[in-house]
Amino acid sequence: MKIIRRKKMACNSASCESGCYKDDERPVAANGNASNPRRGGVNVPGVCLKCKINQTIAVTHPAVAGSAGEGGRFCADCFRSNLLGKFRFAVTSNAMISPSDNILVAFSGGSASRVALQFVHEMQQKAQKNFDASRERERVLPVFGVGVAYIDETTMCAEASSEFGEAANEVELIVSNLTPPTKQFLAIPTESIYSPELAVGRDSLKRLGDVVRDLTGKEDLNKHLRMLSLQKAAFDNGYNKIVLGTCTSRIACHVLEATVKGQGFSLAADIQYVDARWKVPVVLPLRDCLSEELNMLCSLDSLKTVEASQQPRAGINGLISSFVKLLQEENPSRESTIVRTAGKLTPFSFNKTPEVDDPNERLATKRRQKKYNLKPDKSQPPESFCLVCSSPLKKSNTSGLNGLALEETSAVIYAAACSSCQYQILPKDTSSMEHFLSLLPQSITTLAKDSSDSHMFLREQIQDLLLSDSDDGT
Amino acid sequence: MASEAAAETAAKPRGGRLCTICNTKRAALKRPKTLEQICKDCFYAVLEDEIHRVIVDNHIFKRGERVAIGASGGKDSTVLAYVMSELNRRHDYGLDLFLLSVDEGITGYRDDSLETVKRNEIQYGIPLKVVSYKDLYGWTMDEIVKLIGLKNNCTFCGVFRRQALDRGASLLKVDKIVTGHNADDIAETVLLNILRGDIARLSRCIYSPNAYRGFAREFIKDLERIRPRAILDIIKSGEDFRIATHTKMPEQGNCERCGYISSQKWCKACVLLDGLNRGLPKQGIGRTRGLDAERNKDSRETNGTQSLQSKQCGSLDF
Numbered sequence: 001m002k003i004i005r006r007k008k009m010a011c012n013s014a015s016c017e018s019g020c021y022k023d024d025e026r027p028v029a030a031n032g033n034a035s036n037p038r039r040g041g042v043n044v045p046g047v048c049l050k051c052k053i054n055q056t057i058a059v060t061h062p063a064v065a066g067s068a069g070e071g072g073r074f075c076a077d078c079f080r081s082n083l084l085g086k087f088r089f090a091v092t093s094n095a096m097i098s099p100s101d102n103i104l105v106a107f108s109g110g111s112a113s114r115v116a117l118q119f120v121h122e123m124q125q126k127a128q129k130n131f132d133a134s135r136e137r138e139r140v141l142p143v144f145g146v147g148v149a150y151i152d153e154t155t156m157c158a159e160a161s162s163e164f165g166e167a168a169n170e171v172e173l174i175v176s177n178l179t180p181p182t183k184q185f186l187a188i189p190t191e192s193i194y195s196p197e198l199a200v201g202r203d204s205l206k207r208l209g210d211v212v213r214d215l216t217g218k219e220d221l222n223k224h225l226r227m228l229s230l231q232k233a234a235f236d237n238g239y240n241k242i243v244l245g246t247c248t249s250r251i252a253c254h255v256l257e258a259t260v261k262g263q264g265f266s267l268a269a270d271i272q273y274v275d276a277r278w279k280v281p282v283v284l285p286l287r288d289c290l291s292e293e294l295n296m297l298c299s300l301d302s303l304k305t306v307e308a309s310q311q312p313r314a315g316i317n318g319l320i321s322s323f324v325k326l327l328q329e330e331n332p333s334r335e336s337t338i339v340r341t342a343g344k345l346t347p348f349s350f351n352k353t354p355e356v357d358d359p360n361e362r363l364a365t366k367r368r369q370k371k372y373n374l375k376p377d378k379s380q381p382p383e384s385f386c387l388v389c390s391s392p393l394k395k396s397n398t399s400g401l402n403g404l405a406l407e408e409t410s411a412v413i414y415a416a417a418c419s420s421c422q423y424q425i426l427p428k429d430t431s432s433m434e435h436f437l438s439l440l441p442q443s444i445t446t447l448a449k450d451s452s453d454s455h456m457f458l459r460e461q462i463q464d465l466l467l468s469d470s471d472d473g474t
Numbered sequence: 475m476a477s478e479a480a481a482e483t484a485a486k487p488r489g490g491r492l493c494t495i496c497n498t499k500r501a502a503l504k505r506p507k508t509l510e511q512i513c514k515d516c517f518y519a520v521l522e523d524e525i526h527r528v529i530v531d532n533h534i535f536k537r538g539e540r541v542a543i544g545a546s547g548g549k550d551s552t553v554l555a556y557v558m559s560e561l562n563r564r565h566d567y568g569l570d571l572f573l574l575s576v577d578e579g580i581t582g583y584r585d586d587s588l589e590t591v592k593r594n595e596i597q598y599g600i601p602l603k604v605v606s607y608k609d610l611y612g613w614t615m616d617e618i619v620k621l622i623g624l625k626n627n628c629t630f631c632g633v634f635r636r637q638a639l640d641r642g643a644s645l646l647k648v649d650k651i652v653t654g655h656n657a658d659d660i661a662e663t664v665l666l667n668i669l670r671g672d673i674a675r676l677s678r679c680i681y682s683p684n685a686y687r688g689f690a691r692e693f694i695k696d697l698e699r700i701r702p703r704a705i706l707d708i709i710k711s712g713e714d715f716r717i718a719t720h721t722k723m724p725e726q727g728n729c730e731r732c733g734y735i736s737s738q739k740w741c742k743a744c745v746l747l748d749g750l751n752r753g754l755p756k757q758g759i760g761r762t763r764g765l766d767a768e769r770n771k772d773s774r775e776t777n778g779t780q781s782l783q784s785k786q787c788g789s790l791d792f
Binding site for chain 2: 262268316346
């Protein structure tokens with residue numbers, strides 16, 4: 001039997017030829033034969049690596065095991081507790097959920113957000129039990145509230161409208177079964193960001209789809225609008241945090257997407273556990289879980305998912321999805337490596353849970369930071385964010401204006417967007433820009449107006465690039 | 475006036491659109507970077523001008539400098555040789571140009587490319603100097619492969635070639651080396667460093683041959699087909715990544731054995747060579763375990779006796 005030692009325990013000598021894994025590019029052993037370096041010795045194939053008692057998933061649930069090594073390494077219980085452990089670590093070290101919070105879980109119907117919903121529900125149940133048990137005592141921690149949001153994209157993809165209707169019903173059913181405690185269910189149509197003018201909103205959304213030519217730009221714009229509708233729903237319904245089921249695999253794709261779109265500066269903002277740049281902070285408790293693991297858990301525990309709304313990604317995003325899938329198949333630790341590398345980029349000042357005024361909480365925060373070795377952030381908040389996608393903007397942002405035919409207001413809007421949105425979403429000339437702006441929800445255009453009023457320096461910077469009325473254009 | 479303008483725009487040469495830059499000649503190609511349709515002459519002009527701008531804006535050269543052009547015989551270095559000699563002449567940079575070629579000692583491999591470089595020498599009037607692995611290290615690639623097989627030979631070749639360029643340039647008392655690395659190469663490197671987990675390298679590009687490049691290269695080609703500017707966007711991202719200044723970057727020192735620049739006690743080439751000379755082909759292959767690993771290993775092995783297979787390595791003094 002071949003003894004394969006993991007990277008940490010490989011011998012020191014670089015000239016050793018016993019086949020030690022020194023390179024993290026070598027795939028992690030996927031056949032359950034790996035020995036646990038901490039305990040030494042070799043494992044019996046088919047027996048869980050961790051508890052050494054139960055049979056691995058590959059043995060008890062061969063249909064579910066899939067190609068990942070996880071199926072051959074852990075038993076169902078240890079696998080579940082491993083995932084739950086990652087969730088708990090993320091939540092605790094980042095103080096994601098406090099007793100006084102009202103959390104909105106975004107559930108797309110997919111397996112990742114289904115697991116997020118499940119874990120949050122179990123956590124809430126436990127808090128509720130503790131609350132019920134200790135009602136006699138005076139000081140008792142309140143139970144945090146949980147609501148579930150489902151974004152209905154019927155307007156944005158007219159072809160599948162009936163499918164979406166059904167999907168929303170199935171999702172609502174799933175949520176209604178997650179009691180006690182009861183959870184509010186919000187079905188949010190994307191046009192809600194235009195409320196109260198919903199009919200106008202539906203029309204505007206459809207037209208936006210036509211105005212934005214670039215396929216990738218279209219997809220990304222939809223993604224930004226989804227977040228805006230989530231933000232609005234959370235704020236309007238009294239939630240103070242949003243939980244997303246974003247997992248390692250999704251983040252790995254995002255790292256590459258941002259890189260190839262020239263968004264290297266803002267990338268660090270999108271991939272942390274906490275993103276508090278928004279009105280309602282967004283947290284990612286499943287950041288350390290692979291999509292494959294989350295799929296497996298849903299199968300193992302028969303967690304119901306709704307697949308209707310999953311659309312294949314097109315353009316650049318689709319290319320990257322396939323690329324990462326290919327890499328992951330070739331090396332099962334690839335997604336984690338990508339996220340780990342990107343995780344070394346410096347986060348922004350808003351990438352931590354906002355501090356509460358309560359002095360007790362502040363003390364708890366200091367203790368938590370010390371325990372998890374988190375550095376207190378000394379960075380300045382960025383001056384501005386992209387009008388369209390809310391990415392933090394680097395100082396000099398006007399280079400993309402060269403060669404465009406824009407009069408003043410449009411140029412100011414243009415300069416208030418990141419270079420990626422400038423290229424793939426915003427129109428390139430004044431009349432199209434005016435039309436485009438008329439189709440955006442007021443929440444964005446008022447932002448634009450505010451920024452154009454207060455950013456005089458922006459005007460000065462672009463003065464040279466603006467065309468005067470007498471010019472004919474390029 | 476108006477009628478002339480009208481006549482100009484109305485009269486199109488038969489069989490095609492006009493070049494968008496000069497508006498006179500027929501467009502011969504679509505420029506990959508900008509998708510502009512331009513004629514041959516404007517293409518040359520725009521390419522040469524952009525390179526000239528980069529040289530001037532970044533103050534790359536000083537008058538009178540001796541500049542070695544890394545010449546492999548491939549398309550990139552051939553274009554580089556042509557452009558350098560042309561711009562040097564046209565804009566009077568006042569540079570002393572040389573072609574520097576590396577001979578790895580792989581039978582049948584370099585022969586054609588070396589012929590190309592010799593042709594370049596004649597065509598562009600730039601003197602050529604060839605440095606061989608045999609001269610520099612005492613080993614040809616053929617000899618190395620005979621000892622270590624076909625598995626890790628790429629590591630040897632890459633390290634040696636990178637250093638060969640430097641060492642050759644030093645022999646020639648050169649002030650600057652120019653290489654033909656293009657945007658695709660840089661983008662590829664940025665991508666690879668993300669995939670492989672090398673945060674320190676994200677901002678410092680290091681060229682090394684790697685099977686992974688195949689994957690990344692393929693992806694970049696597909697990406698370019700969808701959006702040509704994505705290649706430049708990758709480079710922009712690489713420059714914009716927020717990397718903390720305290721990120722552990724390797725300290726730059728000098729190799730104790732030969733004086734070459736090195737972050738470790740011994741430079742990579744010396745480590746590899748030492749391995750070859752002692753008949754330890756795996757020495758220096760794979761990841762080192764931190765800064766001290768090299769030191770520990772070296773001190774352990776200097777106590778041993780000379781291996782029967784050791785060879786006299788060439789003069790490495792830098």
